[in-house]
Amino acid sequence: MASTTSILKLFSILFASTAISQIALAGDPDIVSDFSVPLNVTNIDGNFFTFTGFRALIGAPEPTTFKVTKASAAEFPVLLGQSVSYAVLQYPGGTTNPPHTHPRSAELLFLVYGTLEVGFVDTTNKLFTQTLQAGDLFVFPKGLVHYQYNCDETKLALALSAFGSANAGTVSLPNTLFVTGIDDTILAKSFKTDVTTIQALKTGLAPKP
Template sequence: MKSVNFLLAFVLLALASSLASAYDPSPLQDFCVAVNDTKTAIFVNGKVCKDPTLATPDDFTFSGLNIPTDTNNFLGQNSILVTVDQFPGLNTLGVAIARVDYAPGGVNPPHTHPRGTELLLVVEGTIFAGFVDSNNTLFGKILYPGDLMVFPLSMVHFQINVGKTVGVAIAAFNSQNPGVITIANSVFGTNPPIDPYALARAFQMDVNVVKELQAKFRSSN
């Protein structure tokens, strides 16, 4: 009886661990092309799915990652994130991809992806990239074309183009919709705003500086 109870406890623990480590739900069919027209939808797994007999090769292709994004902004950086919303064929498959462009000195500011781990491939330029773990340890390194860096799920991470030429990177995610939370925007750009006195105390800043930052980030959002 003790061995049976131990085996049952082990199975339940293993099942709980597998559920806790899961991200996007596993597919229940070969594919599930997202569709907004419910008249031609028959399955539900993630987004509503197109009838698979109506799927075409176009549902499984996407064009445009060869086109540079506009980096003429205060960050000197821009990106195009291709999720299930732009690429319906990704629905239920648990993947997404992005192109990131950096002007010289451009910064992809500290941010997180709450639903996905990111794998970054540098294509052009010299990029300093890093993430911070739950012990506030920085893991950072200069990356060159062909180099990869992984940013674990929900860890705060960033990139800086430290070279004198433009930079390009491709980011892959293990989620069809990884989400993005930019730290500065989520702290100073909320609507309604966080109490500036609370932020001033948290960041050990003058409250007027906090109010200026809130005004700046609210306008940029």
């Protein structure tokens, strides 16, 4: 007859497995209505379902640094519960969207014009890369580290990204590692370098006054 301890251990394993499975399947929570309305909104008409934030991009001067303009739940509240969001990405010549992850969604990128070198790293540390031409689509799987680089030093590249979450989240690796206050010694040991190098990286990434 199995002991109480054995039964408890088995129960713990089953519970942990179930919890992990639920986390793996987690996404935006379902809603029980057609759409979600913030408490401070009383008049629902076509305007509530319209996002005009991208109008400012039409005819605007080209940016001098990488720029992303989002239409997520933060900017467009009707997206709450709809499991979708959008972004416009502008890459001046020679700029990058540095390595980052989206913890709550895959990203489907459509290159409108220009060229981009893109890549992501899977959980076996295998790097997948591609050079995209205008009209190409590329998918970055959910939660994996990825990047984009406009290798043309003279021309702007423009891309549109769709996400399967109203709030995909973005974790920038350079900022997360070097701008959040992680101890210099810990970072130096982790990257097998010295504190001086870590401090130089932190200085380079520090927000401009």
